Amino acid sequence: MRRLASYVIFIVCCGLALSQQPERKCLREKVIVFPELSTNTWVKLHPNESMTQTEFTVCLRFYPDPESSNPCLFSIATPSNPRDISLLWFVDTKQYQLVIHNSLVQFNGLPLNLNQWNTICVTWDVKNALAQMFVNEVASIKRVVGPKQAFKGEPVISLGQCQTKVHSAFHLSKTFTGFISDVHMHNQVLTINQIKTYMEAKSKYKLGDYINWHNLMYTIFGSAEINEKHQVTFKVKEEQP
Ligand SMILES: *[C@@H]1O[C@H](CO)[C@@H](O)[C@H](O)[C@H]1NC(C)=O
Numbered sequence: 001m002r003r004l005a006s007y008v009i010f011i012v013c014c015g016l017a018l019s020q021q022p023e024r025k026c027l028r029e030k031v032i033v034f035p036e037l038s039t040n041t042w043v044k045l046h047p048n049e050s051m052t053q054t055e056f057t058v059c060l061r062f063y064p065d066p067e068s069s070n071p072c073l074f075s076i077a078t079p080s081n082p083r084d085i086s087l088l089w090f091v092d093t094k095q096y097q098l099v100i101h102n103s104l105v106q107f108n109g110l111p112l113n114l115n116q117w118n119t120i121c122v123t124w125d126v127k128n129a130l131a132q133m134f135v136n137e138v139a140s141i142k143r144v145v146g147p148k149q150a151f152k153g154e155p156v157i158s159l160g161q162c163q164t165k166v167h168s169a170f171h172l173s174k175t176f177t178g179f180i181s182d183v184h185m186h187n188q189v190l191t192i193n194q195i196k197t198y199m200e201a202k203s204k205y206k207l208g209d210y211i212n213w214h215n216l217m218y219t220i221f222g223s224a225e226i227n228e229k230h231q232v233t234f235k236v237k238e239e240q241p
Pocket residue numbers: 048208209210211212215
């Protein structure tokens with residue numbers, strides 16, 4: 001009996017050690033490092049609530065040196081669609097790509113700098129199914145993408161990989177290598193002034209009410225890791241409020 005008990009304890013402890021536990025932290029002034037071309041390396045974000053959005057804004061900063069042809073920054077799978085939201089770009093043509101409800105749209109001529117911080121925000125609204133993208137203070141035109149449907153249900157949110165057919169099924173051609181920071185998702189379309197404030201990296205920009213980098217619940221997989229922004233890039237510190 002004693003032997004059985006210690007056996008059970010051993011199995012329980014091993015199971016706990018092997019399964020990654022989500023952590024909640026403020027990642028202000030921190031980056032996530034995506035150091036290798038591997039579909040095992042990604043970060044899962046855990047929002048407090050399941051999705052009910054009819055509009056959204058996603059903003060993040062990325063510092064790329066891509067090894068794949070179509071690196072993915074951010075993606076959301078829901079029960080109804082493994083490609084409900086994806087944000088990626090084509091390395092060869094420097095076109096950004098947005099997927100909404102499995103429909104695809106491309107944005108041309110926006111900046112994309114290797115080994116530098118790029119700031120990107122994307123907005124979408126169910127009313128007219130219009131998306132707009134903002135990169136380094138350049139605004140795209142507005143484009144129609146996806147059916148006029150709200151987002152619904154329990155999401156799987158990933159950084160550094162795009163979900164394809166089934167949840168968390170990744171493809172090497174969509175693996176991101178570089179740094180990602182300051183990820184925020186809002187339940188509304190931000191105004192151009194709110195986006196500009198975020199772009200300028202002012203500390204008083206609006207924090208996400210669905211995903212908030214300053215109070216983030218996340219799980220790290222593979223060789224991704226958290227580093228201090230000022231220890232890996234020459235970016236100056238955010239202004240103090
Ligand atoms: C999620 O819940 C935690 C704990 O109650 C709270 O501190 C945090 O602000 C919430 N996050 C968002 C984005 O609302």
